[in-house]
Amino acid sequence: MDTTIEDLQDALTAGRAIREHGPYYVRVGREGLDFRKVVLAHPVASGKAILEAAETFPVDDYLLFRIARNGVTEELRPDSAVDLRSDGVEKFVVFRSDRAFRFMLDERAFDWGASRISGATLKHLAGVDVDNQDVWQQALGGSDLMIEDDGFADLAAAGVERFVTRPVGLSIVVNAKRREVFRRRLSYWEVVKLAFAAAQKSDDIIYTINYARGPHANPEGSMVEGQHVKIKENMVFYVTPTDRS
Template sequence: MNTEELLDYDDVGDALREGRSLRPARGYRFLLAQGDLNFLSRQVSDPVPLGRQLLEAGALDPQDGYSLFAILPSGDFEDVRLNEPFDLREHGAERFVAFLTDRDFKLTLNDDELRWGKPVISGAVLYSLAKPGEGEGVFLEVPGGEDRQIEHGELIDLAEPGIERFITAPKRPPTFEIIVNSRPRTVNDDTVTFEQIVHLAFPGQHEPNVVFSMTYRHAASTPHAGELGAGGSVDVKKKGTVFNVTRTVQS
């Protein structure tokens, strides 16, 4: 492929979600946050940049003493050394966090006080520390509200005011928030069927001459958007998969 045929950029996150390799391009986009969860899109020209080049792409000076971590799909943190190459094609990491701090951040886990050296902690780390039993999960206590179940790949900001308190407790049945004909709906499985969505859109019995058609977008499965027919199914995201269902009466 010659220079004229190169893409302007390829997105690391898109490649991961689509299960493909990075394409030859003039630039490669990734997400970078500085000490929080405010991830911004950044770009490097090399798919195997040095750690310092990832920082510089975010207008951060490596000489200021930053530590850089890649967040793996599992939620684990991988140390990115500033003077060593990091292959964006192989590590499966889209998100990076740069820390400039010598603080310890306090949290409690089942009433035990812990100190964590970064202002962000992942669900994977919490599960590793808590070692919940079978059927248990890790929850963030919400004073005056419902405790929030933490997912393995989730990131929690410890820099918010107060001390975050985590506990282990029996898991709740999973829920998935979808949109059907502009109305929010909740399902308990990550796979939904054509017939299930029709029932959510138009509850009740239907005459034999009624025909339904359906489109979807932002799905977890591939393709992420398209048409769904009778007997078909699609995998939905934890939140945000959209369905549009139309009803036609045939004469």
């Protein structure tokens, strides 16, 4: 019998059938979705067995959620079981909590074990590009609220919170001209080409970039080649070429 550890994530990514017998590697993470490998001995594992394998003690103090391949989360109770061979689940997330919170994300229902959730985590669960998509908390009868990657939405309020992801669309100013961009982060050369479309890397010309009116993480500053900068609506860039020939 093959006694090597079957990595479920590798198998599912490769599109091959899961081995009929253990041991298996699954990924178990915390609220920030920082996963680590955990070994499970048997193909059918209870919620309690997964919590014990992840060394989350005492088990009764924790909630366990399975993360499906489409990103949807669902609570797995200690006395419930999952078949690792057929359920297409290789990731789980645990919380030290006694209460689960349900929310809707892009019209799909998710369960969560904390009373708040970050914008970055919502994007991860939705399976969208962090830089190309924004996540919004919908408000009935009011204005939707954008949740920054490092910001948090409250799930503890009455009712089910609803979130949607939408493509980024921003208007910035580069050398006094309006430019439309569709990413939350721009590289040095992306900014240069917004100012000078024909710009090329050259030993003869160097471009100096300064910016202002940026987000709270970087309200103003400068850029050098190799750097990226987070941007926001109406951010201003000044790009100056210098001939070194």
